[in-house]
Amino acid sequence: MPQILLGMGSNIHPESHLTDAAKSLRKNFPDVRFSRVYRSEAVGMEGDDFLNACCLLRHDWPEQQFLAWLKALEDKHGRDRSEGSWKPRTLDLDVLMKDGVVVDSDFYKYGHIYVPASELVRCQAGDAKAFAPLERVHLQL
Numbered sequence: 713m714p715q716i717l718l719g720m721g722s723n724i725h726p727e728s729h730l731t732d733a734a735k736s737l738r739k740n741f742p743d744v745r746f747s748r749v750y751r752s753e754a755v756g757m758e759g760d761d762f763l764n765a766c767c768l769l770r771h772d773w774p775e776q777q778f779l780a781w782l783k784a785l786e787d788k789h790g791r792d793r794s795e796g797s798w799k800p801r802t803l804d805l806d807v808l809m810k811d812g813v814v815v816d817s818d819f820y821k822y823g824h825i826y827v828p829a830s831e832l833v834r835c836q837a838g839d840a841k842a843f844a845p846l847e848r849v850h851l852q853l
Contacts, residue, residue: 726763747828
């Protein structure tokens with residue numbers, strides 16, 4: 713079974729959307745583990761701060777079924793897929809790593825991805841000072 717690292721983010725009612733998404737992930741992937749939650753400024757868009765976390769899971773689903781399930785979970789939370797991708801989000805779920813291999817080119821670019829990911833997987837050493845400051849949020853996923 714492949715091991716998947718997901719990035720999770722929201723800046724529209726983020727506490728509600730992230731905790732509900734975590735419940736759905738636990739229901740379907742009982743061994744899922746979550747990082748701590750961090751607050752970061754919206755990057756590349758106007759909007760409220762994001763809450764971000766990562767989770768690590770294993771699944772035996774066909775890849776397209778898994779990706780479709782993630783998209784459906786985002787849609788269930790009202791994800792706006794209209795024109796343009798740099799906009800506020802109710803829920804954003806991104807596959808960051810698969811079996812220890814980085815598959816998202818932004819992995820080492822943004823602290824809101826790298827910092828929570830590094831709690832769950834071994835990451836290439838990065839310069840934490842290069843990332844915008846993050847604030848740890850006390851939200852249990």
